[in-house]
């Protein structure tokens with residue numbers, strides 16, 4: 243089926259209907275990264291990220307999904323422990339922005 | 347006893363003397379919706395009073411949500427319907443005006459809410475009596491609109507309305523309009539079906555995409571122009587399908603009680619040369635006037651439109667095919683243009699002479715004499731300078 247036949251009655255949208263857009267082009271040289279030793283797994287960054295770029299696995303914070311991240315820094319502002327910081331795009335952090343140890 | 351629209355003998359024990367409002371409440375009790383969000387307004391109040399009594403007496407499991415406005419009542423109904431609960435409501439006049447924003451949403455979100463409307467004039471001046479101006483507010487919202495002519499029809503269409511609204515090909519709100527006071531507050535014998543028969547007829551509520559299911563979803567998201575246009579187009583197509591699926595529903599309803607409904611109904615139309623088109627409770631008056639003129643040998647007839655949206659244009663064209671002159675009676679106005687039923691009729695037929703008559707605004711009586719005068723007017727050449735005739739205000743030269 244192709245558009246417009248894919249529209250459900252009432253324009254109901256379901257998870258996975260659309261590929262999540264690549265937002266990485268919005269970032270200007272900096273990306274968020276997490277210092278695991280400071281993270282208390284409160285998930286505030288997940289709740290506040292406007293682009294669902296904060297990954298949660300089995301109920302625990304698991305880093306950032308960079309293609310979805312637009313670099314708005316809301317996660318940095320939200321994190322109560324200072325565990326999230328913006329780092330240069332070229333920083334040698336993990337693929338999900340992991341720094342300094344392992345997730346709790 | 348046989349009723350006027352069925353030859354089958356009727357079981358008199360099933361008849362009760364009820365007002366239109368009480369008859370709608372009986373239908374509600376038997377349909378037994380899950381949620382009934384509502385705000386009271388004259389002349390809809392007898393519906394909710396009688397139904398609230400049923401709920402208080404434990405004769406319906408419905409949750410009556412006393413909302414703080416019609417806007418909220420309809421919002422709750424839409425939310426409930428999309429969540430997976432059968433939701434119904436009732437309103438009138440200013441209440442429908444206040445609700446209208448959500449009525450449009452209900453249609454576009456495809457929430458199959460059945461709404462009883464005790465049709466009443468819109469302010470101002472403030473007036474509580476019957477006309478169709480409130481219903482016409484919802485004319486372009488995408489809901490199915492039915493205007494009934496008796497308390498019996500109000501009951502019957504509430505029951506059939508559930509099936510129509512929830513039909514998988516339709517999934518749209520259905521508005522059942524009954525004229526304020528003339529129908530909502532006037533008592534007449536109404537045949538009430540067995541509770542079990544109604545329950546079986548409407549069946550369980552089975553919305554195909556309920557929010558309270560295993561799969562998460564979102565209703566009411568923003569749509570960009572490309573999507574908006576196509577979503578509207580789907581919604582329009584769904585409303586058109588309501589006309590196509592209706593005959594199966596009316597046929598299965600006829601099996602219960604013998605009453606076989608159609609989107610519209612002709613009276614003395616077989617050989618009619620002049621005809622009138624009307625909607626709502628004044629049908630009786632129209633038929634009386636037609637009878638009177640037929641006694642004088644005049645070939646006149648009347649078509650009563652029940653299903654107003656989607657408009658049964660092909661059926662109407664068929665009814666009026668051989669007619670030479672038509673007068674369309676509207677109980678609503680479109681200031682600055684022609685009234686709604688007139689425009690729809692005009693678009694459906696090729697008859698050169700179609701006159702517009704506005705009657706009954708704010709509950710003004712329409713008399714058989716008014717109608718006779720309009721039929722007389724149809725015999726004379728059209729008066730282009732005065733294209734709309736206002737019944738009860740304009741003088742017409744009576745035939746000797």
Ligand code: SF4
Pocket residue numbers: 274290291292293294295296306310311312313314315316317318
């Ligand atoms: S910077 Fe943080 S809050 Fe902003 S999009 Fe990226 S992950 Fe989400």
Ligand code: SF4
Pocket residue numbers: 276280281282283284285286287288303320321322323324325326
């Ligand atoms: S990074 Fe900060 S906001 Fe996010 S879960 Fe860890 S402590 Fe909470």
